[in-house]
């Protein structure tokens with residue numbers, strides 16, 4: 371029985387946690403909280419819950435111990451993912467939103483296909499936002515002058531829930547512009563875009579966690595934890611894959627998809643000969659200094 375539960379639990383985690391996060395967010399909104407506040411509160415609870423669960427049901431027992439970077443990871447989360455992404459999002463909404471309004475006023479109609487069913491509009495956001503992230507992410511691995519801002523995210527020797535938001539301020543500032551610039555420019559309603567941002571954010575937390583979460587055949591649609599672990603592999607034959615955010619579609623189309631089934635898992639994650647400093651300020655300054663890490667994709 372215990373063995374059965376251990377085998378079944380990883381498959382239950384994905385539907386339970388995703389529906390729990392999404393459900394809680396909409397429940398708080400139904401109580402009158404703003405979408406941003408509801409989503410923010412649930413995200414903090416989601417990270418805390420996964421942080422506890424990954425100690426209990428780890429994907430890899432050698433990733434349970436501390437790497438001494440937890441405070442830096444939280445710092446990059448607050449500074450990069452919090453301030454950086456929020457400012458990037460505000461800038462895109464302001465600039466591209468103004469262009470969308472101007473275009474709609476001059477044409478007499480908006481460019482976004484608002485006549486489509488809500489679900490189809492959400493699908494369109496998934497396709498466009500994921501394409502934007504795929505292009506940004508692939509370029510960041512391809513060119514050294516961009517890689518230096520992405521290296522911080524890969525400079526890890528274990529996966530864990532706090533690694534999700536360990537990203538450089540500059541990367542996180544430009545990420546919403548790449549992902550949502552075109553969508554806002556076309557005039558997509560905020561409530562449609564929210565259906566991408568919120569569930570995809572919970573998915574990102576699971577993707578970086580050391581929680582044993584398995585998505586089974588959904589791995590041909592969703593960029594899940596096992597797929598993203600391969601992207602973090604120190605072996606670049608595995609690491610130059612799975613660049614998408616929520617979906618594996620663009621990886622499948624552009625030939626960079628690597629399926630982890632049945633048991634393909636990286637020997638080690640991180641960067642070979644990693645030269646990332648260990649201090650928070652030094653990590654932020656690293657991309658601007660003369661000494662740079664090598665580009666991941668030669």
Ligand SMILES: [Zn+2]
Pocket residue numbers: 507511520524601
């Ligand atoms: Zn990457």
Ligand SMILES: [Zn+2]
Pocket residue numbers: 523578598602
């Ligand atoms: Zn990652």
